[in-house]
Amino acid sequence: MRYLTARKRAEGKGASHTGTDHHWYMTASSVALAFLVPTFIYVFGRALGQPLEGVIATFSRPFPAILTALVVIVGMRHFAKGAQMMIEDYTQGSLRKGLVILAYSISYTVIAVALYALAKLTLIGFLFEAMAH
Amino acid sequence: MAEVKRVERPLSPHLQIYRPQMTSVSSILTRITGNALIVGVILAVWWLLAAATSPAYFNVANAVATSWFGDLVFTGSLWAVWYHYLAGLRHLLWDTGRGMDIETAEKLGWACVIGSVVLTLITIILV
Numbered sequence: 001m002r003y004l005t006a007r008k009r010a011e012g013k014g015a016s017h018t019g020t021d022h023h024w025y026m027t028a029s030s031v032a033l034a035f036l037v038p039t040f041i042y043v044f045g046r047a048l049g050q051p052l053e054g055v056i057a058t059f060s061r062p063f064p065a066i067l068t069a070l071v072v073i074v075g076m077r078h079f080a081k082g083a084q085m086m087i088e089d090y091t092q093g094s095l096r097k098g099l100v101i102l103a104y105s106i107s108y109t110v111i112a113v114a115l116y117a118l119a120k121l122t123l124i125g126f127l128f129e130a131m132a133h
Numbered sequence: 134m135a136e137v138k139r140v141e142r143p144l145s146p147h148l149q150i151y152r153p154q155m156t157s158v159s160s161i162l163t164r165i166t167g168n169a170l171i172v173g174v175i176l177a178v179w180w181l182l183a184a185a186t187s188p189a190y191f192n193v194a195n196a197v198a199t200s201w202f203g204d205l206v207f208t209g210s211l212w213a214v215w216y217h218y219l220a221g222l223r224h225l226l227w228d229t230g231r232g233m234d235i236e237t238a239e240k241l242g243w244a245c246v247i248g249s250v251v252l253t254l255i256t257i258i259l260v
Contacts, residue, residue, distance in 0.1 A: 027228060030221045037214060044177065045260030048207070049199055052191045055184045072178065079174075082167050106171065114178045120185035 022081060029078040033071070040071045060125020065118050072114040080107035156235070159242035163220040166213035173210025176203065211256055216249035 016022060047058040058064050083103040087096055151157070176198060183194030197203055223241050226232050232241055 027225070030225065034218065034221065037218060041211070041214070041256060042260055045256065048180075052184060052188055052195075055191070059181065059184070068181075072174075075174070079167070079171060082164075083171075086164055086168060110171075110174060110178050113182050117178070117181040117185040121181070124185065 022085070025081060026078065029074050032074050033078060036067065036071045036074065040067055043067060056121055056125050056128065059118060059121040060123075060128075065122055069115060069118055073111055076107040076111050080104050083107075155239040155242040159220065159245055162245075163217060163224075166217040166220075170210055170213050170217065173206050173213070176206050208253075208257070212249055212253045215252040215256070216245060219245040219248050219252075 043058065043064045047055050047064075050058070059068065080103050084100050087099045087103065091099060180194045180198045183190040198207070223232070223245060226241075232238060
């Protein structure tokens with residue numbers, strides 16, 4: 001007689017040891033990106049090719065700034081986990097660990113740089129506005 | 134179960150001898166486009182960082198971003214993002230258990246390829 005429930009016996013037996021968390025994250029973030037990305041393409045496409053004043057004016061407004069932050073954060077986490085899936089399919093051992101760490105590092109660095117740039121562009125836009133009055 | 138006997142098993146048909154099919158090609162393209170998008174993202178975020186740093190730095194990044202190289206990266210990324218977008222929608226459909234038969238899956242593959250090109254052209258014209 002075993003006093004373990006069926007669930008306890010099954011937990012941790014899958015190849016990932018994390019159940020369907022990874023798959024569910026990709027599904028949930030893909031739905032978020034399905035709404036964010038087309039809007040971002042429009043905003044970014046309009047800003048690209050403009051002089052610096054136009055770029056600052058665009059990204060210091062709340063909607064483009066918050067939209068860009070969301071696209072980068074959700075997009076880069078989605079990328080990191082997707083890249084991890086590819087790396088785990090084709091490599092093993094230490095190389096696999098190193099490459100997954102690299103993918104995660106790139107993704108977090110891009111997020112940090114983008115948030116820094118957006119914060120600073122907002123501040124510059126605010127100063128321009130203040131000087132104009 | 135202590136002794137595991139190694140049995141000579143036949144290898145499953147390998148990629149190299151498989152005829153490319155719409156289902157396999159559209160699947161691997163999803164992975165390639167998704168991972169390749171990091172190039173366009175890095176260029177875009179670098180351009181944004183330059184805009185936040187100084188006019189001189191912005192001129193450098195903007196010159197790269199609007200050069201033939203920048204056009205190539207951003208146009209390629211635009212197609213890649215639309216392809217990955219449609220392929221992602223296809224996965225969401227598959228997650229509901231629909232469209233799994235070969236005929237529908239192949240049609241969906243063509244929809245991703247043709248749809249992504251159409252959406253790319255529309256985006257270039259409109260934006």
